[in-house]
Amino acid sequence: DGGITQSPKYLFRKEGQNVTLSCEQNLNHDAMYWYRQDPGQGLRLIYYSQIVNDFQKGDIAEGYSVSREKKESFPLTVTSAQKNPTAFYLCASSIMRSSGNTIYFGEGSWLTVV
């Protein structure tokens, strides 16, 4: 089945640690995204990538980093510089980042700082 796979589903991070969330898609989509959801808020864009080896900051990129070495993969690293990392993280993809294209989401990853 085609889809977007995120792992792990639940992750605990100690203060000062970097953690990486995995996102893989087999939809052959060019564009991939990372969003963050906090209680009572909409989805906020962290980073996006339109093609391999290229990515741009979203609205809340500080404390995060990404890479796009393969079309199928767009991992997100939450660094120790991210002051409030506890949240629900969503990876998404679309055929292209342009008019008329639907974004599809993975199942999400919960990150908790302990």
Added chain:
Amino acid sequence: DQQVKQNSPSLSVQEGRISILNCDYTNSMFDYFLWYKKYPAEGPTFLISISSIKDKNEDGRFTVFLNKSAKHLSLHIVPSQPGDSAVYFCAASGISTSGTYKYIFGTGTRLKVLA
């Protein structure tokens, strides 16, 4: 600057009746609108979309209406079923005020369908 707003955080509807979820946007450059359904601790699932060149799109029990002059869209679910109970997000896409192409999401409306 909240460009997409869902002013009702929650809505309760009796099973079999119509559910109407509303969404307002401020940027006239948005040209594609989407609705998603989300259960707790899961990713949003795409429901239905509409292009700005249309004013209505229907898919089974779900219909989305777009009023461009009012910058308003709504999702109608008829008849509502208990399994429809979830959080519904609207999203608008197009050239944002910063000049880049964006998908902007509302804060969601929690729908509860009462059996």
